[in-house]
Amino acid sequence: MLIVPAIDIIDGKCVRLTKGNFSSKKIYSQDPIRVAQNFEKLGAQMLHIVDLDGARIGRPKNMNLILRLRKAIKIPIEVGGGIREFSIAAQYLTKGIDRIVVGTQAIENPLFLKKLIKKFGAERIKVSIDIRGGRLAIRGWQQTSGYDLESFLSKLKSFGIEEIIVTDINRDGMLTKPNFSLLKKIQKRGFTVIASGGISDLQSIKKLQSMGITGAILGKALYEGKIRLSVILRQAQDDAKSDLTKRIIPCLDVKNGRVVKGVNFENLRDAGDPVELGKKYAEEGADELIFLDISASREGRKTMVEMVKRVAKEIFIPFTVGGGIQTVEDIRALLQAGADKIAINTTAVKNPDLILQASKKFGSQCIVVAIDVKNGSRVNDGLVYIKGGSEKTKLDVLQWAKKAARLGAGEILLTSMDADGTKRGFDLPLLQKISRAVKIPVIASGGAGSLKDFKNAFIKGKADAALAASLFHYGIFSIKQVKEYLKSFNIPVRL
Amino acid sequence: MIAIIDYGAGNLKSVCNALEKLGQRYKVVFKPQELRSAKKVILPGVGAAGNAMEMLSKSGFKKSIPRLKIPFLGICLGMQLLADFSEEDDVPCLSIIPGQVKKFLSRALKVPQIGWNKVKFVKSSPLTEKIRNESYFYFVNSYYFDSPRKNVIGKTNYGLPFASIIQKNNFYAVQFHPEKSGPIGLQLLRNFCKLC
Numbered sequence: 001m002l003i004v005p006a007i008d009i010i011d012g013k014c015v016r017l018t019k020g021n022f023s024s025k026k027i028y029s030q031d032p033i034r035v036a037q038n039f040e041k042l043g044a045q046m047l048h049i050v051d052l053d054g055a056r057i058g059r060p061k062n063m064n065l066i067l068r069l070r071k072a073i074k075i076p077i078e079v080g081g082g083i084r085e086f087s088i089a090a091q092y093l094t095k096g097i098d099r100i101v102v103g104t105q106a107i108e109n110p111l112f113l114k115k116l117i118k119k120f121g122a123e124r125i126k127v128s129i130d131i132r133g134g135r136l137a138i139r140g141w142q143q144t145s146g147y148d149l150e151s152f153l154s155k156l157k158s159f160g161i162e163e164i165i166v167t168d169i170n171r172d173g174m175l176t177k178p179n180f181s182l183l184k185k186i187q188k189r190g191f192t193v194i195a196s197g198g199i200s201d202l203q204s205i206k207k208l209q210s211m212g213i214t215g216a217i218l219g220k221a222l223y224e225g226k227i228r229l230s231v232i233l234r235q236a237q238d239d240a241k242s243d244l245t246k247r248i249i250p251c252l253d254v255k256n257g258r259v260v261k262g263v264n265f266e267n268l269r270d271a272g273d274p275v276e277l278g279k280k281y282a283e284e285g286a287d288e289l290i291f292l293d294i295s296a297s298r299e300g301r302k303t304m305v306e307m308v309k310r311v312a313k314e315i316f317i318p319f320t321v322g323g324g325i326q327t328v329e330d331i332r333a334l335l336q337a338g339a340d341k342i343a344i345n346t347t348a349v350k351n352p353d354l355i356l357q358a359s360k361k362f363g364s365q366c367i368v369v370a371i372d373v374k375n376g377s378r379v380n381d382g383l384v385y386i387k388g389g390s391e392k393t394k395l396d397v398l399q400w401a402k403k404a405a406r407l408g409a410g411e412i413l414l415t416s417m418d419a420d421g422t423k424r425g426f427d428l429p430l431l432q433k434i435s436r437a438v439k440i441p442v443i444a445s446g447g448a449g450s451l452k453d454f455k456n457a458f459i460k461g462k463a464d465a466a467l468a469a470s471l472f473h474y475g476i477f478s479i480k481q482v483k484e485y486l487k488s489f490n491i492p493v494r495l
Numbered sequence: 496m497i498a499i500i501d502y503g504a505g506n507l508k509s510v511c512n513a514l515e516k517l518g519q520r521y522k523v524v525f526k527p528q529e530l531r532s533a534k535k536v537i538l539p540g541v542g543a544a545g546n547a548m549e550m551l552s553k554s555g556f557k558k559s560i561p562r563l564k565i566p567f568l569g570i571c572l573g574m575q576l577l578a579d580f581s582e583e584d585d586v587p588c589l590s591i592i593p594g595q596v597k598k599f600l601s602r603a604l605k606v607p608q609i610g611w612n613k614v615k616f617v618k619s620s621p622l623t624e625k626i627r628n629e630s631y632f633y634f635v636n637s638y639y640f641d642s643p644r645k646n647v648i649g650k651t652n653y654g655l656p657f658a659s660i661i662q663k664n665n666f667y668a669v670q671f672h673p674e675k676s677g678p679i680g681l682q683l684l685r686n687f688c689k690l691c
Contacts, residue, residue: 002603187600192600209655210655212597212598212599212600212601212655213600214600214601241652242601242604242608242612242652242653242654243612243613243651243652243653244604244608244610244611244612244634244653245610245611245612245631246610247610247611282677287610287611312508312509312512313512313515313516314516316509316512316513316516316674316675316676316677316678316680316681317633317675317676317677318633318672318675335506335508336508337508338506338508338509338512340506340509340675362541363541363542363543364607365541365607365609365635366506366541410607410609411609439605439606440605440607441605441609441610464605464609464610465610494611494631
């Protein structure tokens with residue numbers, strides 16, 4: 001869970017209110033920038049900044065200060081308070097503010113919200129719902145609106161808003177407990193919820209965490225020293241822990257049921273036998289296997305089903321089969337033969353509906369969309385190629401990856417054609433871009449040449465798995481070597 | 496004979512292959528009557544809870560499974576179906592092991608969880624014999640079984656700690672895929688086969 005310290009500003013000073021009441025103001029610091037730097041030093045990963053004057057009068061009053069604060073720290077910040085015009089929002093968002101928080105205006109003028117999302121993307125706009133006695137509050141909490149929470153939530157949903165900050169005003173600044181039932185109610189509607197207001201002890205934080213709340217905004221409890229930021233951060237981190245390992249996946253090219261291309265194993269009776277090779281890799285510690293059918297003919301493909309049957313009988317780790325798959329029937333045949341996942345590439349581009357059909361029928365977990373891309377690291381012109389890289393499409397890689405995920409792909413196998421075969425490392429900017437943009441796992445492919453490349457794919461590229469072919473086939477590194485190296489950098493692997 | 500329940504969903508093939516590898520006799524069954532001659536039952540699973548419950552209800556397994564007294568193993572979705580209720584499709588399940596099935600809501604982590612994750616044994620069980628504590632198993636899941644501690648045999652971290660092995664009386668269940676978890680997974684299945 002993300003722990004987000006709040007900095008509320010009145011008249012250039014860092015303050016806290018009680019229940020949003022301006023006459024209850026207590027000044028904690030004359031210098032909000034200093035406060036922000038201090039939070040950053042203690043390990044905060046994000047800050048929540050509110051221009052309280054702005055919230056009350058309807059336009060920012062401390063914008064310059066906030067923009068200076070932005071420059072003084074490195075961690076992302078979100079800013080709210082008085083953002084009721086498009087031009088104001090745009091000013092913040094183009095001047096380095098990572099996300100803005102809108103409340104009043106999202107309620108009174110949904111078109112404003114719609115326009116913002118269109119221009120800057122839903123991920124940079126957060127909607128804050130402030131509740132007092134079951135009703136939505138507006139204008140710096142000075143008024144209660146007549147708006148109904150339920151219908152407002154439906155509206156937000158239809159705009160594509162995913163994340164909501166929920167504050168129970170009657171608990172804010174009260175150092176009590178958060179309103180768990182309210183949070184749960186909004187969560188049930190399918191939103192990711194950031195809790196705010198009344199969070200004042202470790203127990204509440206633990207409870208929020210167990211409910212699956214993704215973030216907690218903390219104010220008075222920190223300023224009053226009721227809880228220590230460093231302690232909570234440690235707590236939040238421990239629980240956010242996952243022991244899921246990064247996967248190393250060898251890829252085998254298969255032609256007419258035989259493994260081809262540079263296989264260099266000693267002690268194998270038959271280096272071309274997919275079963276024997278697969279077994280060898282599984283024993284070495286491969287986390288999964290990918291078999292890519294490069295047969296050109298229909299007959300060749302038929303042998304693939306037979307191969308899959310044999311592999312499934314002998315190898316008890318997951319394996320993916322790809323190459324030449326065109327219909328739901330092709331997929332069914334391979335899954336029934338025992339493949340765990342199916343990779344589709346050209347057909348997915350030509351007929352995206354196949355992703356939808358197949359994921360509905362067999363489950364997203366077995367549909368891998370393979371994407372081959374050139375110039376992938378450029379922002380807007382990484383183009384997708386099909387037919388084994390021989391045909392250029394007009395698809396932008398980022399858009400295509402997002403669409404594939406939306407249609408039901410369970411994973412993305414991302415191959416950089418620029419990096420492939422160079423042994424100079426994975427295309428890290430491309431990987432990072434796609435990994436961050438989709439919620440499903442991304443398998444890095446193309447360019448592995450050194451141990452460090454694998455480390456970078458995971459740390460810098462944020463990949464979930466890394467694929468390599470010749471590196472393993474020629475015995476340059478063993479899978480075990482790669483994993484031991486990764487482990488020495490604290491990257492979780494299965495050894 | 497081990498009965499593997501076919502309810503239209505899931506990839507039974509890999510469970511069959513694993514049992515074959517272990518030299519076990521098994522039969523894929525479609526009707527509750529076929530369970531009569533079985534010594535053990537496996538409910539595998541890949542797919543969605545709503546559809547699965549509908550199929551189990553239509554075929555009559557919904558009534559017969561809770562009455563079983565022989566060792567039973569639920570795998571992945573087959574584990575989740577033992578709960579009281581699943582958030583996936585909002586369906587009531589078999590209510591054999593108390594608990595709710597909930598979605599992973601972590602913002603930092605990918606959903607579904609795909610890959611090898613660690614299982615910490617919190618209680619001893621014949622199912623985990625000869626398996627080192629904190630071994631890795633292969634998981635594919637977007638939902639987890641939120642179970643009272645009483646029935647939890649093994650726990651796994653994914654954003655939050657969740658039950659990855661549970662047991663109540665003759666009902667055993669694992670969230671991961673033992674049939675895809677290499678030699679350790681096969682050992683777990685072997686342990687299940689030895690139960691009486």
